[in-house]
Amino acid sequence: MEKAYKLLAMQEGISNKKAKDLIDRGLVYYLDRKIKIARAEMPNDTYFRVEELDKVKIIYQDENIIAINKPALLDTYELAEAIEEDETELIHRLDRDTSGVLLLARNSNFLEDAIQAFKQRKVKKRYVAWVEGVFCEEIRIDAPIATHKQGGKAFSEINEERGRPAVTIVKPLEIQGKKSKVDIEIMTGRTHQIRVHLSSIGHPIVGDERYGSVTRSKRILLHAKAISLLGYAFEAKEPRDIVKYK
Numbered sequence: 169m170e171k172a173y174k175l176l177a178m179q180e181g182i183s184n185k186k187a188k189d190l191i192d193r194g195l196v197y198y199l200d201r202k203i204k205i206a207r208a209e210m211p212n213d214t215y216f217r218v219e220e221l222d223k224v225k226i227i228y229q230d231e232n233i234i235a236i237n238k239p240a241l242l243d244t245y246e247l248a249e250a251i252e253e254d255e256t257e258l259i260h261r262l263d264r265d266t267s268g269v270l271l272l273a274r275n276s277n278f279l280e281d282a283i284q285a286f287k288q289r290k291v292k293k294r295y296v297a298w299v300e301g302v303f304c305e306e307i308r309i310d311a312p313i314a315t316h317k318q319g320g321k322a323f324s325e326i327n328e329e330r331g332r333p334a335v336t337i338v339k340p341l342e343i344q345g346k347k348s349k350v351d352i353e354i355m356t357g358r359t360h361q362i363r364v365h366l367s368s369i370g371h372p373i374v375g376d377e378r379y380g381s382v383t384r385s386k387r388i389l390l391h392a393k394a395i396s397l398l399g400y401a402f403e404a405k406e407p408r409d410i411v412k413y414k
Contacts, residue, residue: 172196173206176216193241193264194387195219202386219386227402232278233259233271235395237404240267240387247272260286260357265375268295268392269404281398286357291397295352295362296341296406298389298413299371300381303348309336309365313358323378324360326368334358336365344413347374347383362390374413389413 176196177187190196191206197217198210222239224247229235234256236247244261247270256272259282273279285291312331315324325331335355342349348371352362360379366372367379375385391410394403 169209170212171206172203172208172210172214172216175210175212175214176218179216180218190218195221195241202384222407227269227404228400229274232274233400234274235400235402236270236272238262238267238270238392240265240407240409244270259283262392263360263388263390265388266390266392267404267407267410269395269402270392271395271397271402278398285397289355291395293354293357293392294394295354296391296393296410297350297352297362297366298374298410299348299350299366300374300383301346301348301371302343303338303340303350303371304343306337306339307369309338309369310334311365311368313361313364315359322359324358324364326364332356332358334361334365336362338366338369347413349410349413363388385409 173184173188173191177184180187188206191203194202195218196203198214221242224239225237227235227237241264243264244258256274257279259271259273259279262268262270273282311326311334312328313324313334314327314331315322333356337353339351340348341351354361363373363376363379372380374381374383374389376388389409391406392404
């Protein structure tokens, strides 16, 4: 028996650090089961399957801004390297599992204007997601969210006493069996806001085990579809796993 990341490193001819990173990203499988714990003990003859990340696609760029369609399972801090742009700053962030529109500023003046637009809630953001259960009617979720660390990672919850205001509007789009595709607009930008709010109404996002999903998935099925600010408007094409639930 040997630790999973060490077996993977030997199989792929890569460093232990790189192997551990691939497992932590959720890209490594044994048969149809995702390997979640890099230090899990596994038989020495275990053969892993490693998924490849989709490529970063540039939607638009000018002297002020670069809009990209971020693939799922890519960390935002890696984007400058992926698009070969050193002199850029992230305007906002997306979780590792979330795909979709992400914006980078090309100069400090535009970055400051964009930050102010976010603070003043002058930015419009729309998402799509697949959720557990049958979702039939539009709903406005107005519930304060508090965030703390749990196991070294951010964890958010609805908390009437300590939470900060958070508003999410959810509309039904499509139903496949016992899963529903929904359109989401957020009026605020709290940590894990969409995930927590959807979970609170009994419709956690498919694959989001942290917030109650019972369905295994390669990733949390959430996509940042569109964003508009400062006269710009961008939309990111939906990846295959969002276009249609399998």
